[in-house]
Amino acid sequence: MNHYSRFPAAVLPRVDPASLVDDPHAKLAALRVAHPLVQLGDRQYMALRARDVIEMLTDTRTAQIEGADYVRLNRIPEGATARLLRDLFLFSNGDEHRSKRGLFARAFAYGAMKASQDKIRGVADRIVADLPRGESFDFIDRMAARVPAEMTAAILGLPSTGIRYVAERVYVLSQAISPVYPHAAHAQIDSAAADLFAYVEQQALRRLHGPEGDLLSTLVADWSANTVISFESLVHQIVGIIIGGLDTTRAAFAMLVSLLAQHPQQWAAVKADPGLIPGAVSEGLRYDPSVGSIARFVTEPLEIGGVTLPAGVMLRVSTMSAMRDPDLYENPECFDIRRADHPRLHTVFGLGPHRCIGEMLARLELQESLAALAAAVTTIEVETAPRLTGFGGIRQITPMQVRMR
Structure with missing residues (x-):
């Protein structure tokens, strides 16, 4: 069913990105109707409706934004952060993307991740066993x-010490x-980028000289057998994998x-039937994703809702908005773990x-952690509910205070 009438080309609202940081679901829903x-700034736009979002993710007239463009458009100063973002396979296309991503394909394949399921559950059980019972605590710090x-x-x-x-x-x-790149925090961001690069580089070099039978050793061995990128680039890709896996999960x-x-x-x-956990x-x-949008670069003129976008502009496709779109989901504002229309x-x-x-790894981490929690905890009282702020990229989460029994 199409819930929307055709949109007149003359009406293209310009939205201040800062206005979408708080309560983004309600604001995106009102705009989507x-x-x-919408236009976010000079040469930056955002698609809101599920039909357009899904189409633009694979439309050949758009491409993943290149790292150099991302750094330039966000005016990120030269340094460790800029070098990392320019090099990540997340921000590349074509042969460059295939060669960088291909180094990780074997390590993150379905079979390899399933083989780690018991290890993942063991970590989850240990974390849950450490949680306080009957007293208030910070859930994000102690478990999430x-x-x-x-x-x-x-x-x-x-x-583990690191x-x-x-x-x-x-x-x-x-x-x-x-x-919106937080320029006020750039010094801390760049310091973190430099520290993380140095740490991963040290760990990777150690395995280059003596494999240790772990996934990092596999990644280094695969690179050594097919050095299509520099060692520095390999370290950047591993850093990117770690960033993508930690904060979003x-x-x-x-x-x-x-x-x-x-x-x-x-x-x-969920407690009564663990079979409901994957659906949950x-x-x-x-319902409330930790990643809100994906940035695409328009390579050829294309039309969305009666508006023709020229080549060379940035198009953010709001997966967050699409997943609350009634054209994609029935009763999208309802949280329902038995939902059958994913x-x-x-x-x-x-x-x-x-x-x-990292989809399979993320799913296993979430499923096994929820299974461990459901098996060991009877009640969860949320004293301070968390909120995800922001509307795109990696969203930021506010504190969460709970009491469990």
Whole structure:
């Protein structure tokens, strides 16, 4: 069903990105009803409706924004952050993208990740066992942040003593991937980028000289057998994998648990039937995603909702808005873990050649962590509910205080 009338080409609202930071769902919904497309700034636009979002993710007239363009458009000063963003396979296309991403294909394949499922559950059980019972505590610090950090460390083979060091820098650096680059925080972001690069470089060099039977050793060995990129670039790609896995999963898990706690019948259903857990994870990722949009670069003129965009502009496709679009989901404002209308390929992970390479790992981390929590905890009382702020890129999460029994 098409819930929208045709949009007159003359009406293209210009929206201040800062106005979308707080309560973005309501603001995007209001804009989506009247406008399939909005202008965010000079030569920057955002598609809001599911039909256009899904089409633009694979439309050959758009391409993933290149790292150099991302740095230039966001006016990021020269330094460790700019070097990283220019080099990431996330921000590349064609042969460059295939050669960089291909180094990780074997390590993140379905079979390899499934083989790590028991290890992931073991980490989840250990984290849940450490949680306080009957007293108030910071859920993000005590569990949501530990889940991806400790699981990523366990799978990659990073030493446990470095987990907090890495995680703290990732949470600072992730601010660089947002619709509005926070220039006021650039010094901290660039310092975090330099620290993280140096740490991963040291770990990778160690495995280059002596494999240790972990995933990081596999990645280094695959690179050594096919050196299509420099060692510095390999380190950048590993840093990118870590950033993508830590901050997004931390926020996604916190929001999932908060949503279930606020819907006690659905929490009880998950506890009674672990078979509902994959659906609960998919619904949490849809209802309030930790990544709000994907940036595309328009390479040829194209039309969205009666407006022709010229080549050379940035188009943000709002997956966040699309996943609340009634054209894609029935009753999209309703959180429902039994929902049966998720697309076969979940929109939150993107589509096409740039679909998230870590999807399987993220799903397993979220599913096994929820399973461990549901098996060990009877009730979850949310004293301070978290909020995800922002509308694009990696969104930021506010504190979450809980009490469990």
